[in-house]
Amino acid sequence: MKKYIIILSVVTLLGSCSEGFLDKDPHEFTDAVFWKTAAQAESALAGVYTPLQDEEALGGEEWCGMEAFSDIGYMNDNYSDFIAMSEFRAVQNTENDLSLNSYKSYYKVIKRANDVLAHVPGISMDEAQKKRILGEANFLLAFAYFNEVVRYGGVPLYDPNNVESSLVRATEEQIWAAIEASLVQATSQLAYEHEEGRPGLGAAWGLLAKVYAYEKKWTECKNAAEQVINSGKHVLYPVYSDLFTLEHDNESENLWVLGARLGEYPITSILYLPNNVWGGTHEEELGAGWRLVSATNSFYDSYQPLDKRKAATVAKRDVDKVTYNGSTDLLKAPNNQSAVVCIKYMQPYAAAYTSWSPGLSIPALRYADVLLIHAEAMMNLNGGGPDKRTVGVAAAAASLNLVRSRAGLAAINAPTFNDLMYERKMELAFEGGGRHFDLVRWGLAAEVYNNLPAEGTYKPKRTFVPATHRLLPFPQQEIDNSNGSLKQNAGYH
Incomplete structure (x- = not known):
């Protein structure tokens, strides 16, 4: 299939500029030099995507490695610090390259998205194009903060007008509020029709539904998910296995896929x-x-x-x-x-x-995920949930059974939360550690992990302590670089 490569050539975009100018990252330029044309706005937006395509971010080593934290996977290779974290026995965050590089990659996205949002409104250009660029920047900003907060909790809220703010950790509540605000803005700027590799309106509503689920705002979660469901723009692709092939990685089920660079990343x-x-x-x-x-x-x-x-x-x-x-x-x-x-x-x-x-391409957000989030919201709004796992909820059946039907499984008239847990586990396995993050947000990680027997030496018996292990240790290098302004997460030193 035809691939849309999201990282556009700066040479093409900036035309007759000098060679030295072309060699520089557009986000390094001052206002007087850059941020003047539509082509420069597109170039800057392309730069927001770039860190996500590197080995350290989406589809890379840390993204894959997060599955080792759950009950479905383990790490083979000798990343001793990361393995210690996944086995819940790390109390000191040494130089953990996987965690550090992932943190830095997402923070590059945050910084660059803020640059776009600060400067593109002042560029004289086609208003529809400007609106789309700002919508994508808002979505990517929210996506990056989402990946940071589920891993580390409160992180610095970057303010281009106050760089010192990057040396203080905001609260988790402040980060979630910022994510919500960016996604709400994106829903007013994006359209359902979009080019491959770019998020559209379905992705903005879908991620917002997921954010509300993490915050346990179930009415808002239901409403956001139904924006996607009722749009008629996204459907489940009939053959599950085909979704992860070169021929079908851009089907309408994928609300957003991260475009690949052949022979490079994602790997x-x-x-x-x-x-x-x-x-x-x-x-x-x-x-x-x-x-x-x-x-x-x-x-x-x-x-x-x-x-x-x-x-x-x-x-x-x-x-x-x-x-x-x-x-x-x-x-x-x-x-x-x-x-x-x-x-x-x-x-x-x-x-x-x-x-x-x-x-x-990497499936960053799928319609199946949104359907299951919708089913989860319906359960929590109708007497079910993680603390009532055996209560059947008929209102959740429609969304959940769409996913089950494709998998070849019989419909359930009144699915329970246990049924939902099974579907999310199997449907989204090996897609960036979602199983672990689900168990943590449900408050069930300790119950599931601590009752698992050892499986050989590669998956030893583990003890998950929620007060500590719900988050990863904050990257020590970032703490050191802040001269102590950034503080370590509880339980680590």
């Missing part, structure tokens, strides 16, 4: 693939991956019978066949400790695995 496929697919018996083995994160046996065994998502998400050594570079055979993956591999992003016929990435 999700490589990170999940084992570094030996066939056990050395196939020539195609040369293009295998890093096995950074793999699936647990308990997750593999937890699928309900007939759930089609299992074959599209995981495969087990010497049990399941997989297609890789056009060849189909039993999975070997001899170096995987659990024998279970995440195959969600494996491209069966992509020959580009000899490079960093086959060019697969």
Whole structure:
């Protein structure tokens, strides 16, 4: 399919400017030099997307690694500090590159989005184009803050007019309020029709519904989700497994996908693939991956019978066949400790695995997620919820059963919160750590994690202490650079 690469060439956008000017990041220029034309506004907006496409952000190592915090995955590679965090035994945040680099990448997005919002309104240009640019900047600003607050809690609220504010952590409530404000603004600026790789109005309403769910604002959550549902612009794609292929990664189910750079980033496929697919018996083995994160046996065994998502998400050594570079055979993956591999992003016929990435876009927000968020809101508004997990709620059935039906599962007339937990676990597995963040926001992480037995040495027995482990340790380098103005999260030092 035709790929829309979101990172536009600064050379193309700025035309006749000097070569030295072109080599600079547009966000480094002063007002007197930059922020004069529509082309410069588009260039600056493209720069907001850039950090998300790097190895450290969406679809990169930390994004994949967050699955190790949950009950569905674990880390194979030797990121000792990050592994200690995922096993809830870290009390001191040393130089954890995965966490630090992710934090910095999202903060680049925050800074650059603020630049766009501060300067583009003053540019003389087509008003519809300006409105879209500001809408995308507001969405990306909210998206970056969302990823920061669920990991670290209160973070600095960047103010371009008061840089000193970046040295003080805002409260979590202040961050959530800022996210809400940006998304509400984006809903008045974006349209449902949008180019691939850019968020549209569906993405703005969808993320806002998700934000309200984290804040337990269930009426607002329901209403925001219904903006997407009732628009008629988004539907579930019939075949779950196809959503994660090069041919179908821009279906209408994807409210927003992060555009890929062929051979560069995101590198999700490589990170999940084992570094030996066939056990050395196939020539195609040369293009295998890093096995950074793999699936647990308990997750593999937890699928309900007939759930089609299992074959599209995981495969087990010497049990399941997989297609890789056009060849189909039993999975070997001899170096995987659990024998279970995440195959969600494996491209069966992509020959580009000899490079960093086959060019697969990352599903940052899907319609299925919004449907399940809507079902969750209906449960909480009608007598169900995480503290009433066995209460059936008929009002949640319509949205939840759309997701179940595609998975090949029977409809449930009055689904319970336990049913919702299952659907979110299986539907959104290996999509950026959503399972862990769900369990934390539901207040169920300690119950689920602490009752899990050890699974080999790769997934030891863990003790989750909510007061500490609901958040990651704040990056120590950022604390040091602030001369102590930024404080560490409770329970870490």
